[in-house]
Amino acid sequence: xxxxxxxxxxxxxxxxxxxxxxxxxxxxxxxxxxxxxxxxxxxxxxxxxxxxxxxxxxxxxxxxxxxxxxxxxxxxxxxxxxxxxxxxxxxxxxxxxxxxxxxxxxxxxxxxxxxxxxxxxxxxxxxxxxxxxxxxxxxxxxxxxxxxxxxxxxxxxxxxxxxxxxxxxxxxxxxxxxxxxxxxxxxxxxxxxxxxxxxxxxxxxxxxxxxxxxxxxxxxxxxxxxxxxxxxxxxxxxxxxxxxxxxxxxxxxxxxxxxxxxxxxxxxxxxxxxxxxxxxxxxxxxxxxxxxxxxxxxxxxxxxxxxxxxxxxxxxxxxxxxxxxxxxxxxxxxxxxxxxxxxxxxxxxxxxxxxxxxxxxxxxxxxxxxxxxxxxxxxxxxxxxxxxxxxxxxxxxxxxxxxxxxxxxxxxxxxxxxxxxxxxxxxxxxxxxxxxxxxxxxxxxxxxxxxxxxxxxxxxxxxxxxxxxxxxxxxxxxxxxxxxxxxxxxxxxxxxxxxxxxxxxxx
Amino acid sequence: xxxxxxxxxxxxxxxxxxxxxxxxxxxxxxxxxxxxxxxxxxxxxxxxxxxxxxxxxxxxxxxxxxxxxxxxxxxxxxxxxxxxxxxxxxxxxxxxxxxxxxxxxxxxxxxxxxxxxxxxxxxxxxxxxxxxxxxxxxxxxxxxxxxxxxxxxxxxxxxxxxxxxxxxxxxxxxxxxxxxxxxxxxxxxxxxxxxxxxxxxxxxxxxxxxxxxxxxxxxxxxxxxxxxxxxxxxxxxxxxxxxxxxxxxxxxxxxxxxxxxxxxxxxxxxxxxxxxxxxxxxxxxxxxxxxxxxxxxxxxxxxxxxxxxxxxxxxxxxxxxxxxxxxxxxxxxxxxxxxxxxxxxxxxxxxxxxxxxxxxxxxxxxxxxxxxxxxxxxxxxxxxxxxxxxxxxxxxxxxxxxxxxxxxxxxxxxxxxxxxxxxxxxxxxxxxxxxxxxxxxxxxxxxxxxxxxxxxxxxxxxxxxxxxx
Numbered sequence: 001x002x003x004x005x006x007x008x009x010x011x012x013x014x015x016x017x018x019x020x021x022x023x024x025x026x027x028x029x030x031x032x033x034x035x036x037x038x039x040x041x042x043x044x045x046x047x048x049x050x051x052x053x054x055x056x057x058x059x060x061x062x063x064x065x066x067x068x069x070x071x072x073x074x075x076x077x078x079x080x081x082x083x084x085x086x087x088x089x090x091x092x093x094x095x096x097x098x099x100x101x102x103x104x105x106x107x108x109x110x111x112x113x114x115x116x117x118x119x120x121x122x123x124x125x126x127x128x129x130x131x132x133x134x135x136x137x138x139x140x141x142x143x144x145x146x147x148x149x150x151x152x153x154x155x156x157x158x159x160x161x162x163x164x165x166x167x168x169x170x171x172x173x174x175x176x177x178x179x180x181x182x183x184x185x186x187x188x189x190x191x192x193x194x195x196x197x198x199x200x201x202x203x204x205x206x207x208x209x210x211x212x213x214x215x216x217x218x219x220x221x222x223x224x225x226x227x228x229x230x231x232x233x234x235x236x237x238x239x240x241x242x243x244x245x246x247x248x249x250x251x252x253x254x255x256x257x258x259x260x261x262x263x264x265x266x267x268x269x270x271x272x273x274x275x276x277x278x279x280x281x282x283x284x285x286x287x288x289x290x291x292x293x294x295x296x297x298x299x300x301x302x303x304x305x306x307x308x309x310x311x312x313x314x315x316x317x318x319x320x321x322x323x324x325x326x327x328x329x330x331x332x333x334x335x336x337x338x339x340x341x342x343x344x345x346x347x348x349x350x351x352x353x354x355x356x357x358x359x360x361x362x363x364x365x366x367x368x369x370x371x372x373x374x375x376x377x378x379x380x381x382x383x384x385x386x387x388x389x390x391x392x393x394x395x396x397x398x399x400x401x402x403x404x405x406x407x408x409x410x411x412x413x414x415x416x417x418x419x420x421x422x423x424x425x426x427x428x429x430x431x432x433x434x435x436x437x438x439x440x441x442x443x444x445x446x447x448x449x450x451x452x453x454x455x456x457x458x459x460x461x462x463x464x465x466x467x468x469x470x471x472x473x474x475x476x477x478x479x480x481x482x483x484x485x486x487x488x489x490x491x492x493x494x495x496x497x498x499x500x501x502x503x504x505x506x507x
Numbered sequence: 508x509x510x511x512x513x514x515x516x517x518x519x520x521x522x523x524x525x526x527x528x529x530x531x532x533x534x535x536x537x538x539x540x541x542x543x544x545x546x547x548x549x550x551x552x553x554x555x556x557x558x559x560x561x562x563x564x565x566x567x568x569x570x571x572x573x574x575x576x577x578x579x580x581x582x583x584x585x586x587x588x589x590x591x592x593x594x595x596x597x598x599x600x601x602x603x604x605x606x607x608x609x610x611x612x613x614x615x616x617x618x619x620x621x622x623x624x625x626x627x628x629x630x631x632x633x634x635x636x637x638x639x640x641x642x643x644x645x646x647x648x649x650x651x652x653x654x655x656x657x658x659x660x661x662x663x664x665x666x667x668x669x670x671x672x673x674x675x676x677x678x679x680x681x682x683x684x685x686x687x688x689x690x691x692x693x694x695x696x697x698x699x700x701x702x703x704x705x706x707x708x709x710x711x712x713x714x715x716x717x718x719x720x721x722x723x724x725x726x727x728x729x730x731x732x733x734x735x736x737x738x739x740x741x742x743x744x745x746x747x748x749x750x751x752x753x754x755x756x757x758x759x760x761x762x763x764x765x766x767x768x769x770x771x772x773x774x775x776x777x778x779x780x781x782x783x784x785x786x787x788x789x790x791x792x793x794x795x796x797x798x799x800x801x802x803x804x805x806x807x808x809x810x811x812x813x814x815x816x817x818x819x820x821x822x823x824x825x826x827x828x829x830x831x832x833x834x835x836x837x838x839x840x841x842x843x844x845x846x847x848x849x850x851x852x853x854x855x856x857x858x859x860x861x862x863x864x865x866x867x868x869x870x871x872x873x874x875x876x877x878x879x880x881x882x883x884x885x886x887x888x889x890x891x892x893x894x895x896x897x898x899x900x901x902x903x904x905x906x907x908x909x910x911x912x913x914x915x916x917x918x919x920x921x922x923x924x925x926x927x928x929x930x931x932x933x934x935x936x937x938x939x940x941x942x943x944x945x946x947x948x949x950x951x952x953x954x955x956x957x958x959x960x961x962x963x964x965x966x967x968x969x970x971x972x973x974x975x976x
Contacts, residue, residue, distance in 0.1 A: 027674070027675040027676075027677070028675065034667075034671055035667070035670075035671070035932060035938075036667045036671075036928075036932050039917075039929060039932060040926070040928065040932075047921075047924050047925065047926045048924065048925050048926065048955050048959050048962060048963040048966065049926050049954055049955055050925060050926060050927050050950045050951055050952070050954075050955055050963055050967075051926040051927055051928045051949075051950075051951060052951060052953075052954050053720060053894060053895060053949075053951045053953065053954075054806065054951075054953060054954050055801070055802050055805070055806065055894075055953050055954070056865075056953055056954055056956075058574060058575065058576045058865075059574070059575075059802075059805075059862060059865055060575060060804070060805040061568045061569055061575050061804060061805070061845075061858070062566045062567070062568055062575070062805070062841070063567045063568065063569065063575050063582065064566070064567040065564070065565070065566050065567075066564070066565045066567075067561060067562075067563065067564045067565075068561075068562040068563045068564075069560045069561055069562060070560045070561075070562055071560070082562060089575065102807050103805035103806065103807035103808065104805070104806055104807055105801075105806040105807070106807070139639065139830075139831045139832075139835075140831070140832060142828075142829060142830060142831075142832060143830045143831050143832075146829065146830050155655070167531070168828070168829060171528075171825075171828070171829040172829040172830070174527055175524045175527060175528055175826070175829060176524070177523075177524060219552060297554070297605075298554050300559065300560065301554075301559040301561065301603035301604070301836070302553070302554065302603065302604055302605040303602060303603045303604060303605065303606065303832075303833070303835065303836030304603065304835060304836060304837065305639075305831065305832060305833070305834070305835040305836070306835070321671070324642075324668065324671070325642060325646065325668050325671050325672035326642060326643045326646050326672075326830075327639050327640070327642070327643050327809065327831055328640060328642055328643075328806075328809065329809075330809065330835060331807065331808060331809045331810075331834065331835030331837060331838045332805075332806075332807025332808070332809070333807065333808065333835065333837040333838055333841070334835045334836075334837050334838075337564075337837065341560075354560065358558055361555075361557075361558060390552060390554070391552060416543070416546065419543065419545055419546045419547060420546065420547050420548075420549070421546055421547070421548040421549065421550045422548075422549045422550050423550045423551075423552075450550075450552075451549040452549050452550065452551060452552045452553070453549065454552070454553065454554050454555050454558075455549075455551065455553045455554070455555050456547060456548070456549055460547050463547065464547040464549060467547070
C-alpha cells in the first residue's frame, strides 16, 4: 500500500506540492517503480498466489507478544502505572495488525497502523499546508538522512549544512562523496543571510540543491531556531529553490526557559505544564520542499530503530523504492509495539503526557546543569542556554593558550587526568576533516566542548564541572592552580553507564 | 591443532568510499573512558535508560521443533526485562539503547558460535557483523568493492532486488549461464578470460547457491568447489547470499515409494548434513556470506548477519553506523534470548528440522500435482531446497516464436485466477525481445495453503492449454 495520503479538508482546500523533480539527481527522476511490482500488482483475493516468495505465517514461531510499559501519570491516575500490551499471532489487537502480519515481508512503507497513527499525529501537531503529503516508516534518522540526501546529491555534489553538525550526517556525506557546504550559525542556529549569501556567491560546479539542518536542540550546539528564524530560513529556501531536510529528533524535547537561580534540587518542574512547541519547518511548508525526519530514538528508545519521514507523496515514493532495495522496512516487532502503545494503550493523551514527563526530566537536568556551570565555570566558558534537547555547547576560554593549535589536545589530556570527559568540537565541524582530532580549518581560534546532560547521574554534575574547571585552568593558566588534583576514590562515579556497550559509537 | 592461515588481503579492491569509512570520530576518546572507571563522561549524546518506558517484553513461542500452529506444542515464554540481565543475555535497556554497528553482544555471539559450528571457517581472521536482513546486507557487501562504472557478475536469472539496486548506482550486471545446479564454472571462467578491456574487469560475483531465486537450483559441493577454483583463478570476491541454506530437504521420492509418511521425513539434514557452504571451503577469505533469519524465523524481524574477514566486517560495521546502525533491539533481544537461553543450539537445530519438514511436505505435494496435471505442458528440475520451482513452458510449435506469447500466457494465468511470476522480471538484461521470448515462469510453493495447491495447478494447466497444446 502506498504511503498514507491525507485528503484535504473540504472547507479549506490545500494546494498540491510543487514539483521539485528538477532538484533530483538524474537516476532518481522519472517514474521509478519496481518493475516487479508494476507487473505483479496486488493479488486479488480470488487469486491463488503462487508468486510471492514469502514464507507462510505458520512457520513464524511467535504466538504472542506481551510488553509491560510504564505509563505516564494522568488526572485519573496520578502515579506512574504499569500497562500491559498484547499482540496475538493470527488476530488483530484493536488497531494493530496480527503478529503474522507484523512478521511478514512488507512493502517498504511501514505497517499500516503505525503509519496511520503518525499521519494523524503529524496532522495534529504540524497541520501541513499542502494536500498531497504522507508519511513513511524509517529505521531511524541516520538511515533517513542518507536516503534523503541521495535524492538530491550525487558524488561530487555539495549540500548546505550547519557549520557545526551531527557527525553521523557528516560520515554519511563522506561515504557518498557529497561535500558539506558549511553555513555560519549564531545562538539560534543557521543564519539566513549567510545561507542566502553562500547561494548567491556559489562558484563551484553544481550549486547545492538542498540544505540539511537540525532546527531544534541542534547537535552539537543545542540551539533552537525561533519561529522568526524558521520563516527566514524557509524564505531563503524558496528564493534559492532548495529542498530542506529537517532532521528533528529533539522536537518534542523543547524546554521552558531557565527559572530564577534559587531552585531547589527536586524543583518545581511540573509535568502537566502546557508546553508551547515552536512550529516546525514542515508546518511552514507551503511548497512541499521540506523532508521532515522524525525519530522515536529520544522519545521512546534508540534501538527500536523506528522513525518516520514526512514529505510530498511523490518524494516518499522514491524513498519507498530505496527502502525496497535496502532495509525493506523497520522491524515489525518495533512497529507493532509502538503502534499498539500509541494507538490503543496511550492514545494522543497518553502520548502527550509521556512527552510532558520526558520534558520535565530534561528540564530538571538542563536547569541543574546550567546552575552547576554558572557556579564552577564562570569566566572559563561561554554558552547559549539550550531550550531543547540534551546538549550544552561551551566556548572554552583558553586565555593565553587560545591561539595554540595544541591547546585542545592538551585540554583533553588534562580533562582525562582530572577525571572528566566531553566531546571536543572537531568531529562536529563541517569545515575541516571529520573523524580526526585536528583543528577545524576555518582559522578560528574558538574552541568548544559539547556536554550531554541526559545520561550521567545528576549527582555527578558538580563533580564533573569542578574537574572541568581544573582542567581548563591548567591549560589556560587563568588561575593559580596549574595542575589538577588527581581524582580520589570517594568521588565514585555513579553514572548509569553499566548498560552501555563500551564501544558505543553514537554521538 | 593446525594453525589456520590468515585471509588474503583484498583491500586493494575496496572502493574509495570504503577506504574512507572509519569508526566513530569519538572513538579516540573512548580510550580515556575505558582506562579510568572513575572518569565522568558527558561525551555521549545518549538518552537515559530510565526514560525508556519499556519494563519487559515477552514472546510466547512453541517448544523447539514444534510448529506454532501445533495445538499439542508446549509453550515457552521468552522474557527480557529492564535491568535484569542474565549470565547470557543483556537487560532490556541494553537492547534498547544505542550501541554500534556490531549489534548487541549476545545476539552477535550466537551468530559467531553458530557459524563456527556449521561452517568452521578455514582462515583465522573471520568475523561476523549484524545485518538488517539480506537485502541490506547485499548492498553493504556490494559497496565494499563496487562503485559507479563497475560490473557485478550474477546468475543469468537472479533476484529482482539486485537488478533494481544496481541500476541507480550505475553498476552493470554481467550474467553468467546457468544449468540445473546454478552458475556453470566454465562459463564464469570464460566471462573473466574474455572480458573486453573497455570496462574494468568485474571482481565480484553474486550468487544464491541454495534454492536459487528464481530457478530453485541448488549447487552440489562439487559445483561449489569448481566455482571457488574459478574465483581463486581470477581473484574474485564471492557474495554468497544464502537465505534458504537451512531449507534443504533432499531428493524427491514419489509418494508410493515409501509407505510410512514419517519415514519420508526421517532423514532431513538438520544442520549436520547440509551441503557445505562456499564459506566452509574458503581458504583465502574471499567469500562474504549473508545469513538471514527471514525464512527460518520471520521476515519482519529484519535481522541476520554477515561473515567475512575481519577487515571487511569492520568496514561494514562503519557503514552500518552511518545507516541502519544495527537490527532493532527487540528483534535481537527475542532471537538472542530464545536461542541462547531457551532452545539452545540443540533446540535451534530441532526447529530447523521442523522448517525443513514443512517445506519438504510442500515440495512433495506440489511436485506430485505438477506431474499429474502438467505433463507435456512444462518442464522443470525438482528442487531439493527452498521454495521455488522454475517452469519452462513447452510451447507448441505454432506458439514458439510468436511475439508477445509469454505476456499472453501471463494474462491467461490471471484470467484463470492463478498467479506466477513471468521469467523476464528475473533477467539482468531487462525486458528485451530475446528475454521476453524465453518461456519461463516462477512458482513459489511457500505461501499458498497446501489445500489450494491442486486448484492452483489445475488452473495453471487450463491457463497453459491454449499455448502448449
